[in-house]
Amino acid sequence: MRFNIFKKVPGITHEGAPARELTVEQKLRRSVLSCLLWENEFYEDGQTIADRILALAVEVPSEILAALAVEARELMKLRHAPLMLLCALIAKGGPMVAPTIERVIQRADEMTELVTLYWRNGKRPLSKQMKLGLARAFVKFDAYQLAKYDRDGDVKLRDVLFLCHAKPRDTAQAEIWKQLVDKTLASPDTWEVALSGGADKAATFTRLLGERKLGYLALLRNLRNMDQAGVDEALVKDAILARRGAERVLPFRYVAAARAAPRFEPWLDQALAETILEQPVLKGRTLILVDVSPSMNVRLSAKSDLTRMDAAATLASIIPGDVRVFSFSNEVIEVPPRRGMAGIDAIIRSQPSNGTLLGKAVTHVNAIKHDRLIVITDEQSQDVVPDPVAAKAYMINVASARHGVGYGTWTHIDGFSENVLTFLREQETFQLNVSEA
Template identity: 35%
Template sequence: MRFNFFSRNRAPTTVNHEGAPAFTLTPQVELYAAVATAALSDLFYEKADTRLQRLRELVAKNEPLFVAQLAVYARESLHLRSVPLVLCVELARLHRGDSLLSRLVARVVQRPDEITELLAYYAQANGRGGTKILNRVSKQLQKGLALSFNRFDGYQLAKYDRAGAVRLRDALFVVHPKARDAAQQALFDQLVRGELPTPYTWETELSAVGQQAFASEAERQAAVRTTWETLIASGKLGYMALLRNLRNILEANVSAAAMERVCDTLADRFAVARSKQLPFRFLAAYREVKAVQSGLVAGVLAALETAIAHSAVNLRGFGPDTRVVVACDVSSSMQQPISARSKVLLYDVSLMLGMLLQSRCQHVTTGMFGNTWKRISLPRGPVLRNVEEFYRREGEVGYSTNGYLVVRDLRERREVVDKVMIFTDVQLWNSTGDGGTLAQEWAEYRRTVAPGARLYLFDLAGHGTAPLEVRPETGVALIAGWSDKVFDVLQALDNGGSALTEIEKIEL
């Protein structure tokens, strides 16, 4: 199925959050963009509750199969956790009559705590406090959760049996999974009685050290150092845990041999592939490590550069015959954390994805825009270092959103390029008062300079509008998300598909 992104009306159909002319998206594309960029926390232009309500309304406007495919895509390709659960619950409220929901839930729920998170949202979405509403959970939802329960072992159940509005014990009573054998029934019985053995995790090991009494601060520090070294040597410290604790490990003054093992793990291409980390996680770790005063920091920074290079190894770039422009939005609205618990900004995601793409292209112009558009020449290769260079210089262009200047610059130079990639929250507007718009500049550029050029809007916020028509006839495409998987869409677009082609391939 192919989706026509917009109506045939070539005039703007709405305005964006800045009051600038904009075009509405179809329900399919708007839901895709909202889901791919959903942290379910407050954004510059949209509060979390508003985004959640818009998601619910969009689910009701779309076909159930598309909603289910999108939920799987968000979980398996974009590695998002909460928003696929929201889609499952909203689908349960609207869809009946077949096994689509149970198959979806069984596929989306990949950790035990996602069972409890799903049920907690189910109770909230159905307008009741506590867990009373869980006595009337959708049968297909129950069936899907039962299948999920059967996949988890004792270690997983114990690790994710956490305090919350819904506990795993509550979920067990609601779902009533049939144990696959006597050993699993024994685990379920232990879960009910609260007798699951405490799992061996880095959290429990460090917590045990924290509860001990020491004669001196030096003894405490020695115990923490030994614990980290033991965890590193055990090989049981997961990749994400390692990435998030690099600063703690360095500040614990672990041995050079232990840090060498950490760096080897970070830079291992198989470990990187298995970890499925979003690109900005490497950037967050890079910044934390740079702040540490240690002679071992340089090796860790190098390992992180190697890791991000491995993560992008399958990223489809472009050869010397394809002329590419990569433009990053550094406006005020992009200076917003992607979630309440993160230090990573939408601006960081823009730079990260932009530099990943730059690293895979052989004929590429890179730059950033705010009040003005500025080209910045950087070496191809060191992705994280290049992001930091952009970050250091972002004040040089100001903080408006004059994205049209990227294309005006090309037109005035009479410079022919094949692809213009703009990483932005798509809330473009003109602060100069000269009346120029991206739609006008793009139409004129294609008419007078490069008729075959393509413009790709990488939507990092999913607010539901675009600054120009997104149709094959206009040479414009919209792609949404924070993962390097967004680049998979480029091949589909070049082959005549849409941004939804990868989603439509999913079988349930």
Template identity: 35%
Template sequence: MKFNVRTTNKVTNHAGATAHTLDERLELYSAVVTTSLSDKFYEKAGERMERIRMLIELNEPDFVARLAVYTRQRMHLRSVPLMLAVELAKLQSGNSTVGNTVRQVVQRADEITELLAYYQLANARTGAKKLNKLSKQVQRGLSAAFNTFDEYQFAKYDRASEIKLKDALFLVHPKAVSEQQQAIFNKIVQGTLDIPYTWETTLSALGQQKFHSEGQKILAFRAQWEELIFSGKLGYMATLRNLRNMLEAGVSSQAMERVCTYLSDREAVAKSRQLPFRFLAAYREVKGLSSGLAAMVLDALEDAVAHSAANIRGFGSNTSVCIACDVSGSMQTPVSAKSKVQLYDIGLMLGILLQSRCAQVQTGMFGDTWKIVNVSRKNILGNVQEFYRREGEVGYSTNGYKVIQDLIARRQIVDKIMLFTDCQLWNSDSTQAGATATLSAQWTLYKKLAPKAKLYLFDLAGHGQAPVDVRASDVYLIAGWSDKVFDVLNALDEGRAALSEIEKIAL
């Protein structure tokens, strides 16, 4: 890859070991696609947000704009694309770049108010008119976005938050594209949008009713869940999130068969745009239940993940691959304050997804040591759980260099080595102290054994460093939590740059 690199390339990582900096574009990309910001912007920015702001200033506006659209439409992230669009508006004016970016990143009705909330925070607005003198380009982008949603979508997200849809409407002054759209805008102003039929509103209304007994309440909720299931109005994500609730409510086998058919439908999976670890979270919720229908649901989830993996190109029998998953202590960090999902889970999930699409592959995990764990290429979620169960077998340090050291010791030549890690590698083995006990040194040695080999670092944390210099020696950095990271892998395999998928985005 060719990038405009900084003069000083070596730094110290968070573990105290020598690491290499990334160029400004690659660092912004890795920081953004591994960031889980809160869905609400009413709190002070953290260190990651400050670093992203700094990196935005160092990058070309068009690249920032394309990255914002890429993270929303390809990576399916929600909050960070809005942040990129607003920060871009602070630096860019005089053309349509910001307006086009805002229009493309606002994909849900509530993102109109979320973007305004961050705009207010980012510009340190205080007083009665916090959003006075809104950027003209932001205004144009939001105006266009207002005309892309129907009444149901507005009603679903018309919440009693600090900035309401009504406030946004008065600020943006969108011009309705039709009389029907104008009627919807009028309803927003008057507060008369039809209450949407959603599982939240339906169950909330039921929960406010009084029941003569607990048994009557259980039967009522069971009937309500079955009605929701057979109505066909329960979306994919809502279904995925509520599998445990349905099973614990004791819905009928016919209802769960309907759910499983929907979950495992190839087209429904494709349209759902679920991040891979969402399936893993659902799998874990269901696996511990005593319901006799749980096995059926687990099978449906496996089928769903298999469908999601089908578009990963993978590698045939002529390409040998080594996949190594970092299970160190630093990887056991939640992706956000409220999430049960850890970086550890994402690394395992992405690693096993790729493993399922490779014909000649050895897969393992590293901590204090490196261990190959052979699993079937089927049952992706079950394989992740198997790795999860065995993670203590290799310890909790980050001796990633031992993956390549083992290949050298066995004289094993592979075409591609994939490390799924937070890139904070260091040596904890006192018996191997010295300059060669690093990933960088072992890679140099391995290239003598296997000159055509390539090393891919799947960065899951975005700290802005890499354990190996990514400017040369067939080393590549890919970042993110979505299965879309494999599109970047494909680009690299075809000789294109890691950021070429972003550069193709039309503004």
């Protein structure tokens, strides 16, 4: 682990524009809330970002660190960055450690991943608070969840159980844990287990869909498999539109599913549109600026075909209300304000991906009458970014680069979950209530 990574550097973006001076908390938030841990981004490698997260985490109060870990997991739907924050919180110690671990851990395998991350520089004893948090988290999971994530890794679930000395709620849970230790838990009824055992693909997916045992993310990731296996189209369509478990799925996952299985795009588009309907319409005219510069066109992770541009365009396509949409790179191009998949395609195909003239783009839209401005970008502008003219102006940052421009008169938001729009709406409601008080 390296903590001596901060050198005296000018406050500029990677592309040379003046950046805002940030507090430690602001630096930490922009590093965390769009971070897929260890994954390289356009301007920085994953190790550099992880090192910065740890270094900054040391400097903020435990209350802020704990709240950010919860926000990253519950609102931004990230999995590994919150665990890194937990490691920093554990190092600080104190009574907030255990309840934060209990709340942040939402899947059984996150217990083993937390211990593995905690031991990344060598095994060491677990603190009392860490043990207590893991013990409380362990109680949350039933036999199916434990069996599903009981994997052969350096740290196994049975190891975590021994380390934290969890106490079962009752005799039934005690028996489940005994089976976990003895490796006699019944195999979970998942598509992975069924297919690895030689089951027929079409029959397996048909049964799991009919019994509602296929999670929504698993459904989206397996649409191509189902198509190739000949699963009944109506059954798949109904599952897509039912959106059971969709609250844990990031919006860009619909785009990935549509690209993998184009025949299902109409229903995926309809399901994505439900995200719009779930949100109150924003009052007044909203202008949306979407960054389509080269740095946005880099994959979210080594295993993903999606980019930050996909994530940004998806977010732009689900903003409710009266909107005008523009893309920016070297030029500022207005695109049709379409919803869902059509809107995403319109943004991505709108112009060549060249520079990052965010300042030019803001100057352009400042001259257009509007009530609200939303910019979705990685903030690495080449030119000076002027202040917005709208009283309601939001800079949504979708990357983890150290420096940013969207502070000061901007309301700055980090992350590419649709919950950033929830925050935006709540911010305006709060301001309205204050002004009327």
